[in-house]
Amino acid sequence: MKSKYLIYFLVIACFASCSYNNEDDLTEDIIIEDVVTYDDNIKAIIDTNCILCHSNPPVNGAPMPLTTFENVRDAVENRDLIARISTTDIGFVMPLGGPRLPQNLIDLVIQWQEEGLLEN
Numbered sequence: 657m658k659s660k661y662l663i664y665f666l667v668i669a670c671f672a673s674c675s676y677n678n679e680d681d682l683t684e685d686i687i688i689e690d691v692v693t694y695d696d697n698i699k700a701i702i703d704t705n706c707i708l709c710h711s712n713p714p715v716n717g718a719p720m721p722l723t724t725f726e727n728v729r730d731a732v733e734n735r736d737l738i739a740r741i742s743t744t745d746i747g748f749v750m751p752l753g754g755p756r757l758p759q760n761l762i763d764l765v766i767q768w769q770e771e772g773l774l775e776n
């Protein structure tokens with residue numbers, strides 16, 4: 657009788673350890689999903705909040721378009737885009753006139769820059 661339970665235990669232990677949801681797999685998934693890219697994360701933020709004015713051609717006095725990867729990367733590198741979305745100065749903040757973007761979206765753009773402004 658005892659050995660019967662032992663076999664059940666071994667079968668269950670085997671299935672549990674054969675699951676692909678082990679720690680290594682999960683860690684790997686998280687790292688892959690965590691990389692911020694223009695295509696996956698940034699384009700949607702800009703399309704929703706910025707191209708109202710930063711269209712091509714730009715309107716409402718905006719000086720440049722933000723409709724392509726190259727446009728947005730250039731604005732981060734040369735036009736202080738991150739300072740403009742991060743500031744709490746309502747006279748300076750982008751989107752123009754506010755409200756400021758939610759902090760999690762600002763953090764994504766900052767992370768995008770830290771990870772090298774990847775397109776995809």
Ligand code: HEC
Nearest residue numbers: 705706708709716717718719731735736737740750751752
């Ligand atoms: C309602 C129109 C409008 C919206 C929406 C808007 N902008 Fe602007 N943006 C402007 C105008 C007008 C200027 C030029 C005046 C200034 O710099 O404040 C400008 C300037 C900028 C500049 C500085 C450009 C330079 O060369 O100095 C950046 C960077 C910028 N916008 C980024 C953004 C981002 C990112 C968003 C979305 C989160 C956004 N803007 C949304 C109108 C807008």
